[in-house]
Every structure is written in C-alpha cells, then in structure tokens.
Amino acid sequence: MCPGYDRGVAPEARPDERLPDWIAGHRRVFALTGAGCSTASGIPDYRDDRGEWKRRPPVMIQAFRAEPATYQRYWARAYAGWPRFTAAAPGAAHRAFAAWEAAGTLARLVTQNVDGLHQRAGSRAVIDLHGRLDDVVCLGCGDRTSRDGLQATMADANPTWEARSAAAPDGDADIDAAAVAAFTAPRCARCGGLLKPDVVFFGENVPGPRYEAARDALAGADALLVAGSSLMVYSGFRFVRQAHEAGLPIAIVNRGRTRGDELAELKVEGDVGAILTHAVSSVAG
Ligand SMILES: [Zn+2]
Secondary structure, three states: OOOOOOOOOOHHHOOOOHHHHHHHOOOOEEEEEOHHHOHHHOOOOOEOOOOOEOOOOOOEHHHHHHOHHHHHHHHHHHHHHHHHHHHOOOOHHHHHHHHHHHHOOEEEEEEOOOOOHHHHHOOOOEEEOOEEEEEEEEOOOOOEEEHHHHHHHHHHHOOOOOOOOEEEOOOEEEOOHHHHHOOOOOEOOOOOOEEEEEEOOEOOOOOHHHHHHHHHHHHOOOEEEEEOOOOOOHHHHHHHHHHHHOOOOEEEEEOOOOOOHHHOOEEEEOOHHHHHHHHHOOOOO
C-alpha cells in the first residue's frame, strides 16, 4: 500500500474547493491517470512521494528478450503475483472518473495503468496507454491469448511449485531466487516463441496508433487533468507538455511532487481518491 497514506493532515478533512471549481469550469477534459489511482486498490506503486524508485526498477524489454534468466524470473514473479492482482477492485478514484464521464464533461481518459480498473468501474472513453496485463502476445508469431488462460497453463507446467511472495507493482511479486530457478517459464503453444503480457515494458515505445489516438483526443480537449502520476515516464509527461504548448489549463492531483508541477495552474496534494470524489461532485452527483 501507499506508505504515505496516513501521514500528515488528511486532505479530505479540509476539502480544497479549487479543484471542484476547476472541474466545473471545463467542458471537454482530457484526463491522464497513473499508479496513484490504483494504490488504494492494493496495487503498489513503483515510485515514492519524490518520484524516485522505491524498489528495483522493472524489467527492461531488452533483457526480457535476450536473457533466459530474466524471462524466467519475470514469469515466476508474474505467476505468483497474478491472484492478488486480479483480486483488486476499483477504488474511489476509479469510481470518481466513471461518474465524471457519465456527467458528460470528461471527454477522454488516458491511463498509464495496466490493471483495467477504470473500465471495471464503468469508464468507457479509456485509452490504455501502456496496454493491459490481461492480454498476452507471442513475440515470435504474434498470437494473442488471455492471461487467465496462460495462468492455467503455467499452473499445469508447475504442479508442485510454490513461493512465498509479497505484492509488487503491475501484477509482479517478490519471490526468492530458488523458487525462480525451479519455475518452468511459458512458451508460445503455436511456435515456441517468447510470451509477453501486452503491456509496454520499460525500454519500449507506446504503439503509434494508440499514441495518435490519445494525441488527437488532447487536441480536442479544453483542459488537462493529471491524477496519481509522478509523470516520470515520458510517454505520459509528453501530453502535459503538449497541453502546455497549446495553452490548455492543467491541473494535477497527486501525493508528492510531479515532473509537471511547474506547468500546472493548479496542483492539489494528497489522497487522489478522496480529492477526486469530492471534486467530481461539483458536476456529478
Ligand atoms: Zn508464437
């Protein structure tokens, strides 16, 4: 869970009226969301309040493709982390965005999260910028399968495998080296190729058409709101820069500093779910 969750003055005790006013003042908002929207659902974040890594950085695509040990470790951890990941339910932030979209003034939601929780909360106008963890793609033949199906395949291939684990970001889990070494990693049933969840790994680019769809949505927006992201990843930050260059008003809700703070006209610090729930009540409710 988010380590800063109970620290300091609870922002929900002193609701900030600037954000409700800001939301009520725009008709076609483009929202960008990140891990801070899902931490309350039990999915940990990679970074701390200062935007620094709080744990070992995630696997890079180059190592995933080239190093069998990295591939094996990735899938052992992903296998162990999957039950906890799929048990996560939408939280207050997800529900607030769904209510805002239903109210008609949230035009598009672009999320850096790969958990599908916005959709499960009822949001429809969503672009999963970094893909979805529940789809798997073969790097050899391009065959697509469901992550749930692959979980069952991995269980069959590892009937006695067990590991103590602790939750980590993106459906990952921390497990010991001996357990990793004993794990049989999956391969494509059609061609024997490497399998990868259909998410953008570190070191990879967002697919062009997906980026262009998000960029076009931003071009039609009258304001940008960022929620729960430190904006340390360029694929998200570039929308803030584009909005700034286009003269769009920018608001940021996050616990801790972000790379976009200097470009925002409004920055609200604290618990994203509580702040958005209150703010969205200005247009939905
Ligand atoms: Zn294949």
